[in-house]
Amino acid sequence: MTSRTIADLLERAPRSSFIGGAFTGGTPGLEVIDPATGEVLTSVVDADAARAGIAALDAAVAAQDAWAASLPRTRADILHRAYELCLQRADDLALLMTLEMGKPLAEAYGEVTYGAEFLRWFSEEAVRLPGRFRSASAAEAGVLTSTRPVGPVLAITPWNFPLSMGTRKIGPALAAGCTVVLKPAAATPLTSLLLMEILVEAGVPAGVVSCVVTSDSRTLSSTLMADPRLRKVSFTGSTGVGRTLLGQAAEHVLRSSMELGGNAPFLVLPSADIATAVEAAVPAKFRNNGEACTAANRFYVHSAVAKEFTAALVERTTELIVGPGIEQATTLGPLIDEAALQKVDELVDDAVQRGARVLTGGARLDRPGYFYQPTVLGDVPLDARVNSEEIFGPVAPIIVMDDVEEMIAAANRTEFGLMAYVAGQDLSEVTDTVQRIEAGMIAVNLGVASDPSAPFGGVKESGLGREGSHEGIAEYLETVYVRMPL
Incomplete structure (x- = not known):
């Protein structure tokens, strides 16, 4: 260009x-x-x-x-x-x-x-x-x-x-x-x-x-x-x-x-195919620089697949190319302004102070513009602000849980209910989860759900x-x- x-x-x-x-x-x-x-x-x-x-x-x-x-x-x-x-x-x-x-x-x-x-x-x-x-x-x-x-x-x-x-x-x-x-x-x-x-x-x-x-x-x-x-x-x-x-x-x-606002959970069920789940997770989280009301905000991952999913997501995240959007190779652009950059920085710092580990990224880039590294956080506690506040940036917080019931309860523990994502291969498990998620839109094994022919909107x-x-x-x-x- x-x-x-x-x-x-x-x-x-x-x-x-x-x-x-x-x-x-x-x-x-x-x-x-x-x-x-x-x-x-x-x-x-x-x-x-x-x-x-x-x-x-x-x-x-x-x-x-x-x-x-x-x-x-x-x-x-x-x-x-x-x-x-x-x-x-x-x-x-x-x-x-x-x-x-x-x-x-x-x-x-x-x-x-x-x-x-x-x-x-x-x-x-x-x-x-x-x-x-x-x-x-x-x-x-x-x-x-x-x-x-x-x-x-x-x-x-x-x-x-x-x-x-x-x-x-x-x-x-x-x-x-x-x-x-x-x-x-x-x-x-x-x-x-x-x-x-x-x-x-x-x-x-x-x-x-x-x-x-x-x-x-x-x-x-x-x-x-x-x-x-x-x-x-x-x-x-x-x-x-x-x-x-x-x-x-x-x-x-x-x-x-x-x-209005969103706080989309992404549930990785014990029956999830890891490759499919990660293929959905990357656009769900990082599309539009993470600045979307439908962006995955909280990753609740079952302990049976947590190690494999986390490693695969970190690998894919490190492959993202950060730069000006007009450059052909870029797959992740800047945030909209300095205030947005500071908000993401604060949310990551809060999670780390409460015990989360930075698995990749975790800082703003030292360059002109409003760039933040694509980030994956592990061991994120439930009281971290990323669980209750919309991130609007390229940060994926992973919370590992041992029970699907616990995952559904955590997903619904918010005043928001716009979008949710579910990854799993067991039809009964997926159907039961989808029916109990409090959201106006739910994507199963997909990272993008918006479609002009489908009704877009939330609950709560x-x-x-x-x-x-x-x-x-x-x-x-x-x-x-x-x-x-x-």
Whole structure:
């Protein structure tokens, strides 16, 4: 990847909010940092949160009725064109994601495919909105059930998957007939702004989707959620922020979708095939630099297979190549910023102080950027913070247990319930374990479970609602019942 290619892309990339069908312009002042160097990549315009937010909501409200009345086939065709354009612009999208977020370029290309697929999936869902008619059970009357779009949506997305978190919300909203105000993370705005260009080219009318880039997320969300014209909020991020948004949503009883924090357990059962288990463990832990809400956070390994699994995982971990994501050989990039790096460092130090052993890694790298060594910890005690706090980094803590019952109890001993992983070959053992794990998603002998055709979401304090699949579009629809005489 040449510096000329990067400079050319950054020169062409939009760098201001997109409202009412146009980029707003202005003087760039919000720095976008390259996590591989710690240096400024470029700057974007830092919008006034309240004014830009209201302008975007005004545009969404003005466009709502016409968009809701548009033919489902029209909406489907636009979304499918956007899908095709994402694939055509894959080089630009992938490079921007790697530059502003840090993930390896190969993974960024994977996210382009994954993110675009939400647009294609929901283009197909747009023409299959639910509805039915039947006779009332105890009267001479008909029961007509139909759906309507909930109305303007505030979609708030995180920095770790800059494209797919946007398409996962915009796709179903547009398919259902809702307009959207997108608030991307201030750390990674470039990918979202390029997505706006793609949506315009695909034919999305002015006002149907806006994107507000601002460092003042709190003012933007509180301003829009206090406005009764907004009818839904969809948020992906931390549980703490999710709680705050749910409190604000109560004022106008907003429809709310919350995809919040995770603390995913990875259970290696006594029947596990070690090669299969490790093949699942590596992407479950280290994909996206370990910065995923679905990342395996705690490895509960049965003592019957602990020695063999640990040795194999350490070996695979030492094979990971750490470096800037734009380098072809890199398989593990930097963390997003200095605060993230310090948090991982603190969690590892805490585990070691409580008795854990560093089997490989265990320290930040002495180089520019925010790099942490891929790490495996052994003999991790249950009271270590890594058992209760989301790591969001390349650290695999191994806790050895003698009993499957104990492993399941430990896996469920958390307020979170987003993702879980189970490795085992005994069908009865695996089935019993899966049925008792408290999580919205469970992967068996696999390290990746996300799929646009499957419902994504958690239980307990990991969130409300589902994204993707048929359930994903239902989050943007109101059910209306009409009774009429026969």
